[in-house]
Amino acid sequence: MRKLLIALATLGGLLCVAACREENRKAMNEPAKPVAVGGEANADGNARKWWKEAVVYQIYPRSFKDSNGDGIGDLKGITSKLDYLKSLGIDIIWLNPVFSSPNDDNGYDISDYQGIMKEFGTMQDFDELLKGMHDRNLKLVMDLVVNHSSDEHEWFKQSRSSRDNPYRDYYHWWPAEKGKPAARRSFFDVNGDAWKLDEKTNSYYLHYFSQKQPDLNWENPKLREEIYAMMRFWFDKGVDGFRMDVIPFISKDTTFPEMPAKYNGDWGRFYGNGPHVHQYLQEMNKEALSKYDVMTVAEGAGVTTEDALDYVDADRHELNMLYHFEGVSLGYLPDSLKILDPKGYSLVEFKNIYSKWDGVFANKGWGTIYLGNHDQPRMVTRWGNDAPQWRELSSKMLTTFLFTMRAVPYYYAGDELGMNNIKFDRIEDYRDIESLNWYQQTKNKGGDLQQFLAAQKITGRDNGRTPFQWDATTNAGFTTGTPWLKVNPNYMTVNVAAEDNDANSCLNYFRRVVKLRKDNPVLIYGKYTLLDKDNPNVYAYTRELDGRKILVLLNFKDKPVSANTGIDLTEAKLLLGNYLTASPNGQLQPYEAAIYEL
Numbered sequence: 279m280r281k282l283l284i285a286l287a288t289l290g291g292l293l294c295v296a297a298c299r300e301e302n303r304k305a306m307n308e309p310a311k312p313v314a315v316g317g318e319a320n321a322d323g324n325a326r327k328w329w330k331e332a333v334v335y336q337i338y339p340r341s342f343k344d345s346n347g348d349g350i351g352d353l354k355g356i357t358s359k360l361d362y363l364k365s366l367g368i369d370i371i372w373l374n375p376v377f378s379s380p381n382d383d384n385g386y387d388i389s390d391y392q393g394i395m396k397e398f399g400t401m402q403d404f405d406e407l408l409k410g411m412h413d414r415n416l417k418l419v420m421d422l423v424v425n426h427s428s429d430e431h432e433w434f435k436q437s438r439s440s441r442d443n444p445y446r447d448y449y450h451w452w453p454a455e456k457g458k459p460a461a462r463r464s465f466f467d468v469n470g471d472a473w474k475l476d477e478k479t480n481s482y483y484l485h486y487f488s489q490k491q492p493d494l495n496w497e498n499p500k501l502r503e504e505i506y507a508m509m510r511f512w513f514d515k516g517v518d519g520f521r522m523d524v525i526p527f528i529s530k531d532t533t534f535p536e537m538p539a540k541y542n543g544d545w546g547r548f549y550g551n552g553p554h555v556h557q558y559l560q561e562m563n564k565e566a567l568s569k570y571d572v573m574t575v576a577e578g579a580g581v582t583t584e585d586a587l588d589y590v591d592a593d594r595h596e597l598n599m600l601y602h603f604e605g606v607s608l609g610y611l612p613d614s615l616k617i618l619d620p621k622g623y624s625l626v627e628f629k630n631i632y633s634k635w636d637g638v639f640a641n642k643g644w645g646t647i648y649l650g651n652h653d654q655p656r657m658v659t660r661w662g663n664d665a666p667q668w669r670e671l672s673s674k675m676l677t678t679f680l681f682t683m684r685a686v687p688y689y690y691a692g693d694e695l696g697m698n699n700i701k702f703d704r705i706e707d708y709r710d711i712e713s714l715n716w717y718q719q720t721k722n723k724g725g726d727l728q729q730f731l732a733a734q735k736i737t738g739r740d741n742g743r744t745p746f747q748w749d750a751t752t753n754a755g756f757t758t759g760t761p762w763l764k765v766n767p768n769y770m771t772v773n774v775a776a777e778d779n780d781a782n783s784c785l786n787y788f789r790r791v792v793k794l795r796k797d798n799p800v801l802i803y804g805k806y807t808l809l810d811k812d813n814p815n816v817y818a819y820t821r822e823l824d825g826r827k828i829l830v831l832l833n834f835k836d837k838p839v840s841a842n843t844g845i846d847l848t849e850a851k852l853l854l855g856n857y858l859t860a861s862p863n864g865q866l867q868p869y870e871a872a873i874y875e876l
């Protein structure tokens with residue numbers, strides 16, 4: 279058996295020549311040859327595309343870098359850090375919303391889709407940022423928030439002014455004389471009620487999120503045309519794509535029936551299954567997306583493995599990618615406000631979820647992967663271990679996971695430093711509308727506020743929004759003023775300046791793993807196979823392409839464990855690991871990550 283494995287490894291080495299040729303081609307910037315991997319791919323199913331090979335890095339502008347001392351990150355701040363961003367080896371930057379907004383939900387409530395938020399700067403600042411990125415061969419993806427607008431948007435001001443205003447049908451209204459419509463759940467309302475009575479016209483309007491975020495009426499063709507024109511405006515400026523906020527929620531049955539029993543009370547799933555969502559996305563593709571070489575990614579709220587391909591199968595001409603919630607939702611107590619199961623999460627379930635999602639895109643569409651974003655706590659706290667002795671190791675281990683799966687990594691700024699949750703003790707320290715409203719909701723219901731606050735230390739969104747840590751000066755070099763959200767006190771050691779100079783830092787590990795992925799098509803396009811699937815401690819898998827085979831071993835626990843993959847590693851070549859010396863033959867040290875060439 280062992281001899282056979284060695285023989286296969288040698289064969290793999292010979293075949294590697296082909297892969298290396300592929301790398302040379304890339305270095306010389308020749309166009310890529312489309313490859314079909316994994317069974318019966320259709321003509322376009324697994325064709326190579328720039329965005330499939332890309333690494334996406336997400337910036338929360340409010341928290342990245344403040345240029346004028348008002349305590350709020352801004353566009354000029356990002357522009358001043360473009361060389362840092364380039365040094366990471368990433369390709370695409372996704373900016374959370376920077377459009378004009380009264381900031382009820384930090385920019386997810388847009389009052390002018392073609393204006394820039396005052397705190398963030400001007401359109402000129404935006405143009406400079408875009409140019410600075412393009413000069414460095416970085417692409418810019420904006421955040422399209424079109425399920426709802428701000429109640430301060432001109433459309434809504436008009437819409438609410440009278441029942442026969444031309445903009446009335448830009449939103450969903452229900453005349454109060456018909457009684458209250460069937461219940462709809464608001465994610466951010468203190469009472470959870472998505473219908474708000476507006477006295478001026480004695481009608482209810484719909485808001486899936488806060489009262490200041492009324493839902494736009496996509497069933498109205500005029501509204502849709504305005505949105506596509508707005509998208510073209512940004513594409514004409516040179517923007518490279520859109521991340522689409524809760525896009526599955528846009529279509530509604532405007533008779534507003536009761537939620538059907540088949541949804542089992544799952545509002546996200548119900549909202550994500552509107553009657554015309556695919557018709558509208560195809561129209562959007564035709565009217566805007568197809569005219570440009572851009573990328574799109576849906577925030578796949580309410581989307582399951584069964585309907586994911588309906589959004590991203592290239593033959594359907596809708597979107598390119600979506601990101602699902604199944605992975606990051608693991609481990610919450612059912613029907614709770616993000617309260618974690620004290621037993622922790624099961625790694626076996628975690629592996630099943632990510633493997634199942636890999637399978638969805640094996641022949642069509644393309645996957646994404648993330649463990650952190652602006653709606654999530656810091657990945658090392660939630661999925662690794664942020665105790666001082668494990669923070670760096672487990673952070674590097676999770677980073678290894680994200681960059682070795684067959685999916686575009688969506689990596690959240692600050693995770694490359696191993697930033698962890700700030701864990702506020704008091705509700706007064708929170709700024710996030712979700713945490714504040716849920717606190718009030720718990721209080722109104724006579725719920726356990728201490729339990730809620732304890733859970734928020736791990737799961738609250740503000741943990742992922744604390745200012746980016748640049749150096750050891752006041753406020754981590756983020757601002758010379760008072761930061762809008764407190765800075766994590768560990769900034770004295772966890773910061774770019776310190777980590778830049780340390781070859782073993784999270785930051786430099788991140789750079790190595792990004793480069794490894796970019797240099798090895800097998801890590802991008804290679805077939806994924808889960809190994810040792812019932813092992814409760816280790817996540818092990820192989821990636822294979824054109825005769826090359828890579829093995830990834832990840833210990834998710836704070837103790838030594840062993841991987842039982844049946845693969846003899848004596849001849850294997852270690853490509854990268856988070857320990858200076860990798861453990862022999864599948865024995866793994868706490869939170870060890872190792873990538874082998876077989």
Ligand code: ISL
Nearest residue numbers: 383386465487523524546547579580653
């Ligand atoms: O629908 C959900 C669960 O089924 C929610 O988790 C929902 O998908 C999520 O809150 C949507 O997030 C996005 O839209 C929000 C905004 O606050 C978030 O920051 C954004 O990422 C409203 O625009």
Ligand code: CA
Nearest residue numbers: 344346350352
């Ligand atoms: Ca500022």
